[in-house]
Amino acid sequence: MTTPLRLGIAGLGTVGAGVVKIVQRRANLLAMRSGRPVVITAVSARTRDKDRGVRLGDYAWEDDPVALAKRGDVDLFVELMGGSDGPAKAATEAAIAAGKDVVTANKAMLAIHGQHLASAAEAADATLRFEAAVAGGIPVIKALIEGLAGNEVTRVMGVMNGTCNYILTRMEHGHLGYDEVFKEAHELGYLEADPTLDVGGIDAGHKLALLASIAFGTEVDFAGMEIEGIERISIEDIEQARDMGFRIKLLGVAQLTGRGLEQRMSPCLVPADSPLGQLEAATNMVVLEGDAVGQVVLRGAGAGEGPTASAVMSDVMDIARGSRISTFGQPAGSLSKPAPAKTAAPAPFYLRMALQDKPGALAKVATVLGKAGVSIDRMRQYQHSHQPTAPVLIVTHKTTREALDKALAGIDGTGVVDGHPVAIRIEEV
Amino acid sequence: MTTPLRLGIAGLGTVGAGVVKIVQRRANLLAMRSGRPVVITAVSARTRDKDRGVRLGDYAWEDDPVALAKRGDVDLFVELMGGSDGPAKAATEAAIAAGKDVVTANKAMLAIHGQHLASAAEAADATLRFEAAVAGGIPVIKALIEGLAGNEVTRVMGVMNGTCNYILTRMEHGHLGYDEVFKEAHELGYLEADPTLDVGGIDAGHKLALLASIAFGTEVDFAGMEIEGIERISIEDIEQARDMGFRIKLLGVAQLTGRGLEQRMSPCLVPADSPLGQLEAATNMVVLEGDAVGQVVLRGAGAGEGPTASAVMSDVMDIARGSRISTFGQPAGSLSKPAPAKTAAPAPFYLRMALQDKPGALAKVATVLGKAGVSIDRMRQYQHSHQPTAPVLIVTHKTTREALDKALAGIDGTGVVDGHPVAIRIEEV
Numbered sequence: 001m002t003t004p005l006r007l008g009i010a011g012l013g014t015v016g017a018g019v020v021k022i023v024q025r026r027a028n029l030l031a032m033r034s035g036r037p038v039v040i041t042a043v044s045a046r047t048r049d050k051d052r053g054v055r056l057g058d059y060a061w062e063d064d065p066v067a068l069a070k071r072g073d074v075d076l077f078v079e080l081m082g083g084s085d086g087p088a089k090a091a092t093e094a095a096i097a098a099g100k101d102v103v104t105a106n107k108a109m110l111a112i113h114g115q116h117l118a119s120a121a122e123a124a125d126a127t128l129r130f131e132a133a134v135a136g137g138i139p140v141i142k143a144l145i146e147g148l149a150g151n152e153v154t155r156v157m158g159v160m161n162g163t164c165n166y167i168l169t170r171m172e173h174g175h176l177g178y179d180e181v182f183k184e185a186h187e188l189g190y191l192e193a194d195p196t197l198d199v200g201g202i203d204a205g206h207k208l209a210l211l212a213s214i215a216f217g218t219e220v221d222f223a224g225m226e227i228e229g230i231e232r233i234s235i236e237d238i239e240q241a242r243d244m245g246f247r248i249k250l251l252g253v254a255q256l257t258g259r260g261l262e263q264r265m266s267p268c269l270v271p272a273d274s275p276l277g278q279l280e281a282a283t284n285m286v287v288l289e290g291d292a293v294g295q296v297v298l299r300g301a302g303a304g305e306g307p308t309a310s311a312v313m314s315d316v317m318d319i320a321r322g323s324r325i326s327t328f329g330q331p332a333g334s335l336s337k338p339a340p341a342k343t344a345a346p347a348p349f350y351l352r353m354a355l356q357d358k359p360g361a362l363a364k365v366a367t368v369l370g371k372a373g374v375s376i377d378r379m380r381q382y383q384h385s386h387q388p389t390a391p392v393l394i395v396t397h398k399t400t401r402e403a404l405d406k407a408l409a410g411i412d413g414t415g416v417v418d419g420h421p422v423a424i425r426i427e428e429v
Numbered sequence: 430m431t432t433p434l435r436l437g438i439a440g441l442g443t444v445g446a447g448v449v450k451i452v453q454r455r456a457n458l459l460a461m462r463s464g465r466p467v468v469i470t471a472v473s474a475r476t477r478d479k480d481r482g483v484r485l486g487d488y489a490w491e492d493d494p495v496a497l498a499k500r501g502d503v504d505l506f507v508e509l510m511g512g513s514d515g516p517a518k519a520a521t522e523a524a525i526a527a528g529k530d531v532v533t534a535n536k537a538m539l540a541i542h543g544q545h546l547a548s549a550a551e552a553a554d555a556t557l558r559f560e561a562a563v564a565g566g567i568p569v570i571k572a573l574i575e576g577l578a579g580n581e582v583t584r585v586m587g588v589m590n591g592t593c594n595y596i597l598t599r600m601e602h603g604h605l606g607y608d609e610v611f612k613e614a615h616e617l618g619y620l621e622a623d624p625t626l627d628v629g630g631i632d633a634g635h636k637l638a639l640l641a642s643i644a645f646g647t648e649v650d651f652a653g654m655e656i657e658g659i660e661r662i663s664i665e666d667i668e669q670a671r672d673m674g675f676r677i678k679l680l681g682v683a684q685l686t687g688r689g690l691e692q693r694m695s696p697c698l699v700p701a702d703s704p705l706g707q708l709e710a711a712t713n714m715v716v717l718e719g720d721a722v723g724q725v726v727l728r729g730a731g732a733g734e735g736p737t738a739s740a741v742m743s744d745v746m747d748i749a750r751g752s753r754i755s756t757f758g759q760p761a762g763s764l765s766k767p768a769p770a771k772t773a774a775p776a777p778f779y780l781r782m783a784l785q786d787k788p789g790a791l792a793k794v795a796t797v798l799g800k801a802g803v804s805i806d807r808m809r810q811y812q813h814s815h816q817p818t819a820p821v822l823i824v825t826h827k828t829t830r831e832a833l834d835k836a837l838a839g840i841d842g843t844g845v846v847d848g849h850p851v852a853i854r855i856e857e858v
Contacts, residue, residue, distance in 0.1 A: 018721070022579045022721055026579065026580075026581065029581060029646075030578075030579065032646070032759045032763055033574075033578055033758055033759045034578070035760070131576075137721075137722035137723060137725060138725060139571075139572045139575070139576025139577070139725070142568075142571060142572070142575060142576050143568045143571070143576075145462075146568070146571060146575075146743060146747060147560075147568025147571050147572075147740075147743050148568070148739065148743070149459075149462055149463070149742060149743055149746035149747075150455065150459065150738070150741075150742025150743060150746060151455075151739055151742075152455065152458060217458075217461070273707075275704070275707075275728065278702075278707060290739060291735070292451060292566070292736065292739040292742070293566035293729065293735060293736050293739035293740075294566060294729065294730045294733075294735060294736055295729060295730075296566060296567060296568070296727070296728070296729040297726075297727070297728040297729065298725070298726070298727055298728075299704065299725070299726040299727075299728075300722065300723065300724060300725040300726065301722070301723045301724075304723075306720070306722060306723060307721065307722050307723055309579070309721055310577065310579050310580055310719060310721040310722035311576075311722075312579075313578060313579025313580075313721070314575060314576050314577070314578055314579060316579070317575065317578035317579060318575060318578075321752070321753075322751075322752075322753065323750070323751075323752045323754075324750075324751065325750055325752075329462055330461045330462045331464070334461055
């Protein structure tokens with residue numbers, strides 16, 4: 001019980017430095033809780049000479065993370081470099097090949113190579129865990145794999161990109177356009193080097209793919225996900241959705257239905273008074289639904305030094321305590337091949353269009369909707385003094401995307417609407 | 430890996446029947462996830478002949494739960510009888526003495542005998558877990574012990590009695606008095622046989638004592654908790670608090686400060702737009718705060734067959750997977766003796782009083798507050814046509830309970846207030 005658990009940490013950015021701080025400052029607490037000392041023996045990063053605000057002098061230094069992963073004095077390889085391929089993947093594979101356990105915060109690597117890495121870890125009798133890869137400090141992987149272990153999971157949802165939620169709520173509160181707030185977020189350093197990862201929904205999509213694999217016992221299938229970013233969300237839609245009792249979120253939804261595995265990361269309307277609707281700024285939220293437990297909602301910081309390091313340490317402490325759980329909650333070989341649903345479950349939709357001020361214009365739109373089988377739940381036409389068109393908002397009853405697309409094409413054909421109507425799914429949360 | 434985990438279940442009420450259903454219906458899923466079959470070999474309850482909606486014919490029957498706990502064909506004893514002493518405690522002790530693991534939903538037993546039982550389990554090399562004892566289906570014990578294992582926990586808060594939250598929110602939405610809603614809750618079967626356990630804050634207090642032990646590494650100290658129920662909360666306070674931007678919750682707060690361990694279960698005002706303030710009906714919420722992770726909020730069903738059985742199965746599956754974590758997150762012998770704080774941390778307070786319609790009345794109250802060192806943040810005096818007194822509401826700045834009590838005594842002495850002022854703590858969440 002008193003053999004120390006020896007960590008080798010590759011990547012000393014914000015999160016890496018945060019992990020080093022916890023291991024140093026909370027040594028007694030960690031040993032008390034896990035029954036054994038948790039120590040760092042070696043570290044690796046791109047640049048050695050850089051002040052990271054932590055003492056590193058006691059640890060061996062490796063320029064090459066692969067060399068770090070293979071060291072005889074490292075029991076647990078902590079991968080905090082990022083990137084789906086390259087050094088992160090090479091070092092993770094090397095650690096597993098050497099029979100070492102691995103803890104990683106790397107959502108991109110697992111979303112693409114999760115099945116391969118989980119299988120390799122099992123073959124080597126090593127443990128591979130990734131709590132920090134999804135929703136930062138929220139212990140959601142643990143809640144889903146372990147807390148809901150007695151449930152058939154029915155649906156998983158989440159707002160898991162803090163930057164997107166910051167942009168959407170900032171637009172609303174500041175009555176600002178997307179481009180303006182995007183620029184502001186960029187200046188505040190909230191965006192990834194490639195901002196498409198954030199605002200294009202890819203980062204959040206990686207996270208959802210990992211949750212879906214655990215929830216439904218399927219191989220990770222990032223390629224099978226429907227992804228749409230927030231770039232086309234306008235302040236008009238945010239404000240008019242709010243008027244009708246909704247807020248717009250970049251929402252991930254995964255569910256397994258008779259039509260197959262549905263994985264969507266896209267802007268959705270959710271009721272303003274629901275927990276998801278009430279989520280402000282960069283906070284993350286994950287909603288887990290199981291047949292026994294009902295709905296469990298988890299909320300917390302989705303990024304940042306402390307929260308992400310806390311999640312890394314959760315995995316480290318599990319391994320120190322001797323827990324050996326499969327990467328995706330069941331043996332990698334038992335995960336089934338996902339059969340992606342061709343179409344999403346029916347849902348109500350929000351529509352906004354610029355209706356020309358002509359007699360019978362609204363009747364034409366209503367007729368087209370009716371012919372496509374799309375029925376109207378609520379409709380509002382706004383005042384349009386001095387404008388040639390009037391904004392018309394429609395909330396439909398539940399409909400399929402096919403019927404809706406048919407209706408939208410029909411509306412384009414009426415000639416009474418300027419431009420194309422905006423259509424956003426309303427998720428029942 | 431294919432040796433089955435054999436459960437003996439004592440107590441076949443709602444939760445017990447729920448656990449039997451999951452084990453029967455989800456046999457394949459449980460075996461896939463844990464790597465071994467999870468089976469029931471024997472059961473026990475007070476009455477044998479009763480339709481519980483589940484097949485029990487395949488299991489051995491024991492009238493005596495102690496005999497069940499000692500059976501050679503039981504690996505894991507599942508205690509779902511309830512009651513702090515009596516058969517539940519005797520059977521738990523018997524199971525531990527026989528070296529068996531125990532999973533229990535019994536908050537009362539652990540709040541009183543937790544230290545003794547955790548020590549006994551450790552001495553016998555047995556595992557004793559209790560996820561279902563706190564906040565039903567929410568995996569909060571797991572989140573706190575494992576998810577936040579790298580954190581120094583700074584504060585734990587929770588709304589953990591669904592019945593009390595139902596009563597408080599029903600009073601507000603129905604504009605109803607406490608007695609009326611209490612009667613309604615009773616008729617709906619929402620109250621324990623002894624309703625004081627619910628409305629007196631004892632049930633929620635048991636839960637908070639368990640969370641505090643884990644959070645601060647101290648022996649469970651239910652006796653050291655300050656407990657106040659919701660019996661004296663009036664519809665006037667609920668509505669006037671709401672007017673000032675607050676809602677009243679039966680809130681548990683535990684924190685370790687320089688003054689010692691503070692454990693309070695009492696009605697508090699919280700901001701109406703905070704996650705705790707937005708909590709409706711019987712839903713539970715727990716807020717965990719750690720030095721690294723910041724604030725994590727968990728929300729879900731706090732009671733009921735499915736949610737509670739889900740939590741029991743979380744512990745069962747952990748044990749099936751080979752996890753062996755100390756009952757309170759660290760060895761029982763390493764838990765320190767709690768030093769209860771003599772006074773609660775300073776806080777703002779909400780005061781409501783019936784001020785007589787006399788010249789200088791308000792000045793007298795303000796003078797008394799000032800002399801006691803209690804300063805006023807906000808004040809409202811309401812219209813009082815045809816009434817000899819006017820309702821006056823005050824929100825104070827942060828103050829100690831001692832200063833406040835001095836001020837309240839002073840107000841009584843002015844002779845310008847009818848009855849005693851109501852004073853409710855405002856918790857900064």
